[in-house]
Amino acid sequence: MIPKIAPYPMPAQWPENRVHWQLRPERAALLVHDLQLYFLNYFAVTQMPIPQLLSHTAQLLDACRELGIPVFYTAQPGNQSPKDRALLTDMWGPGLPDDPAATAIHPSVAPQPGETVLTKWRYSAFQRSNLRERLNDQGRDQLIICGVYAHIGCQLSAAEAFMQDVQPFFVADALADFSEEEHLQALNYVVARCGAVMGTAEVVRALHNGPLTRGALRAELATALNLSTDDLDPAADLQDLGLDSIQLMLLLERWQTRGLQVTYGDVAVSPTLDTLWQGLPE
Numbered sequence: 518m519i520p521k522i523a524p525y526p527m528p529a530q531w532p533e534n535r536v537h538w539q540l541r542p543e544r545a546a547l548l549v550h551d552l553q554l555y556f557l558n559y560f561a562v563t564q565m566p567i568p569q570l571l572s573h574t575a576q577l578l579d580a581c582r583e584l585g586i587p588v589f590y591t592a593q594p595g596n597q598s599p600k601d602r603a604l605l606t607d608m609w610g611p612g613l614p615d616d617p618a619a620t621a622i623h624p625s626v627a628p629q630p631g632e633t634v635l636t637k638w639r640y641s642a643f644q645r646s647n648l649r650e651r652l653n654d655q656g657r658d659q660l661i662i663c664g665v666y667a668h669i670g671c672q673l674s675a676a677e678a679f680m681q682d683v684q685p686f687f688v689a690d691a692l693a694d695f696s697e698e699e700h701l702q703a704l705n706y707v708v709a710r711c712g713a714v715m716g717t718a719e720v721v722r723a724l725h726n727g728p729l730t731r732g733a734l735r736a737e738l739a740t741a742l743n744l745s746t747d748d749l750d751p752a753a754d755l756q757d758l759g760l761d762s763i764q765l766m767l768l769l770e771r772w773q774t775r776g777l778q779v780t781y782g783d784v785a786v787s788p789t790l791d792t793l794w795q796g797l798p799e
């Protein structure tokens with residue numbers, strides 16, 4: 518069974534990455550792995566590392582939502598039938614009861630409307646789910662992974678992402694595990710065998726400060742307009758889509774720090790994606 522988990526400090530350092538992948542907002546998706554009350558309740562949730570796990574996951578969610586990066590959750594179902602659960606029962610017992618007090622995702626990091634919650638049947642989020650297809654459909658080949666438990670489902674989801682040509686970014690201080698030792702073991706495994714390990718602050722910086730591309734700008738604009746990127750016609754007048762001048766000025770300011778040469782005067786009369794895109798790489 519899952520052990521009662523003693524508090525331990527959130528790792529503050531981890532080994533150097535072997536790979537030199539660049540995390541990009543237009544390539545990335547976020548996986549919030551099994552942050553259900555059932556699995557969190559084996560911790561003393563008010564003690565380390567859980568407050569940091571939840572606050573760092575919230576920071577990742579804020580950044581991804583602001584930048585139009587797709588968010589995926591996994592959540593294991595309650596009352597799994599013996600047929601569905603199979604060998605997990607031999608290892609872990611019957612699993613979650615069919616009770617929201619167990620199956621619900623922690624309210625501080627709960628899914629928002631439109632975000633995907635994948636039903637989780639095995640350690641890896643890719644097993645018996647269409648996660649790979651969904652990433653493909655959205656042109657995402659980088660997966661940011663946070664949640665519990667680091668050395669089980671988080672690590673195996675990272676390994677399976679790697680085996681399916683998706684670059685896993687394992688967020689060292691947005692994970693938790695049965696012990697500090699197993700948490701660190703998971704970080705060492707991912708660094709050495711299947712992915713990149715980064716801290717939450719580093720992930721948020723990489724997502725916000727990378728060189729601006731047309732894809733990244735379109736995703737941020739679509740999010741600001743509460744549209745899907747496909748619904749954002751490059752020739753459409755953004756004022757007609759609800760973008761006001763203050764929003765436009767704030768977005769331009771942020772994009773100019775990332776290399777956009779366009780000024781408010783250049784686009785104010787008829788702001789379209791096409792005019793904003795001037796001079797930006799694809």
Ligand SMILES: C=C(O[C@H]1C=CC=C(C(=O)O)[C@@H]1O)C(=O)O
Nearest residue numbers: 551609612640665666669670671
């Ligand atoms: C949170 C996870 O759930 C697994 C680990 C312990 C117990 C489990 C269970 O009762 O089914 C899960 O298989 C994970 O894969 O990291």
